[in-house]
Amino acid sequence: MRDAVTSLIGSYDTKGKYLDRDAIDTLKSYFDTGMARVQAAGVINSDAAAIVKQAGLALFEEVPELIRPGGNAYTTRRYAACLRDMDYYLRYASYALVAGNMNVLDERVLQGLRETYNSLGVPVGPTVRGIQIMKDIVKERITAAGIPDASFVDAPFDHMCRDLAEISI
Ligand SMILES: CCC1=C(C)/C(=C/C2=NC(=C\c3[nH]c(/C=C4\NC(=O)[C@H](C)[C@H]4CC)c(C)c3CCC(=O)O)/C(CCC(=O)O)=C2C)NC1=O
DSSP states (O other): OOOOHHHHHHHHHHHHHOOHHHHHHHHHHHHTTHHHHHHHHHHHHHHHHHHHHHHHHHHHHHHHGGGGGTTOOSSSHHHHHHHHHHHHHHHHHHHHHHHHHHHOOOOIIITTTHHHHHTTTOOHHHHHHHHHHHHHHHHHHHHHHTTSSSSGGHHHHHHHHHHHSSSSO
């Protein structure tokens, strides 16, 4: 698992270089946004259950076939599994936000996920949609909490969507 600092140092060490102007700029922006990213993680932590619930309801309203007979989230067990997956995406997004690096998502969430989803018939398109809905809800709440520019919140959600959508079923 890497964060913005360890990954930067790692790549400069590989080249045997001191931290140059580009590196300093990258570090500066990481530390400048540090407080906002930590505050965002705080908002996600305290609102997590409500965020997942709200996103699930919105997703099932938008794609009602999912919870009808034959849908992948039909039955209580699968409905719960779907919301649990959404909760995983949210929790790991909050880690990636604090780390300022997407590596934790690759290692802990995305590795092997498409294969699992394919083998269980979990539809990727609606999952991606669910992650996007969750991103919008998180941004609204973070803005409401007084954090001025919530655009940094996009990165982890977009990263998961892009990776999942690469091969769709
Ligand atoms: C932390 C990393 C991590 C992830 C990401 C993860 C995902 C994950 N989701 C699963 C299942 C599942 N995932 C879903 C999700 C959905 N179905 C839909 O129709 C919706 C589109 C979507 C919710 C948005 C469902 C319904 C299942 C159960 C499928 C089944 O057992 O038939 C499974 C199979 C095993 C299980 O049921 O627990 C895994 C491994 N597990 C992990 O450890």
